[in-house]
Amino acid sequence: MKFFLDSAHVSEIQAALDMWQIDGVTTNPRHVQVSGKPFLKVIQEIGALFKGTDKAVSVQTNPHNHNNAQAIVEEGRKLAELSPNFVIKMPCTEAGFKACYVLCQEGIRANLTLCFSVTQALQAMRMGAQFVSPFIGWKESNAEEVEHFISEIVEVKQNYGFQTEILVAAVRNGRQIAEAAIAGADVVTCGYDVYKAAFEHPYTDMGLTKFQEFWDMTPYDE
Numbered sequence: 001m002k003f004f005l006d007s008a009h010v011s012e013i014q015a016a017l018d019m020w021q022i023d024g025v026t027t028n029p030r031h032v033q034v035s036g037k038p039f040l041k042v043i044q045e046i047g048a049l050f051k052g053t054d055k056a057v058s059v060q061t062n063p064h065n066h067n068n069a070q071a072i073v074e075e076g077r078k079l080a081e082l083s084p085n086f087v088i089k090m091p092c093t094e095a096g097f098k099a100c101y102v103l104c105q106e107g108i109r110a111n112l113t114l115c116f117s118v119t120q121a122l123q124a125m126r127m128g129a130q131f132v133s134p135f136i137g138w139k140e141s142n143a144e145e146v147e148h149f150i151s152e153i154v155e156v157k158q159n160y161g162f163q164t165e166i167l168v169a170a171v172r173n174g175r176q177i178a179e180a181a182i183a184g185a186d187v188v189t190c191g192y193d194v195y196k197a198a199f200e201h202p203y204t205d206m207g208l209t210k211f212q213e214f215w216d217m218t219p220y221d222e
């Protein structure tokens with residue numbers, strides 16, 4: 001299973017690459033705004049971090065074009081020229097699906113974002129998306145069940161042999177990472193703090209304290 005970092009913070013991405021060998025990055029307009037840098041500048045800085053690798057960097061098209069397939073296609077073509085690592089992110093809307101199909105025919109990879117139903121995921125797969133991004137955290141916040149959501153998308157993918165990678169997004173904790181993996185998702189994308197907390201456990205720290213005490217009470221050699 002691949003671990004992507006959900007961020008547009010260059011030093012954070014570099015740290016996650018060094019420490020965790022992350023497999024790619026997802027950005028969105030919020031992450032870009034938080035970076036404090038202009039869109040084109042920050043995505044190119046992120047692209048440079050991955051130069052020479054086959055790791056994917058999802059860059060999101062202008063969300064105001066959600067109902068304009070031609071505008072999404074034109075922006076997607078321009079963005080894809082900036083880096084071979086870029087995967088073009090567009091929404092699960094009628095125009096987004098259409099733009100995905102056109103771009104995929106041209107060999108440009110697409111990530112269908114803001115996916116909240118199995119049927120949206122199925123249409124993304126039919127249109128040839130490289131990734132489809134079901135947002136589990138947002139569904140939970142809306143009091144919707146997510147227990148079967150990912151496993152149903154995985155089942156649909158398997159039923160028809162689609163190649164689209166299921167990228168579980170808006171992941172809030174380590175348990176959700178585990179549940180995505182158990183369901184058979186291909187990728188999770190999480191914030192830096194979510195991974196950091198997920199890789200730790202208080203019992204690991206408590207156990208280390210105990211073992212250190214015994215270690216210190218024991219001679220190392222005769």
Ligand code: E4P
Pocket residue numbers: 006026027028030113133135137169170171189
């Ligand atoms: C995924 O590609 C999105 O960028 C992301 O997971 C959005 O959700 P969040 O910002 O609420 O975590």
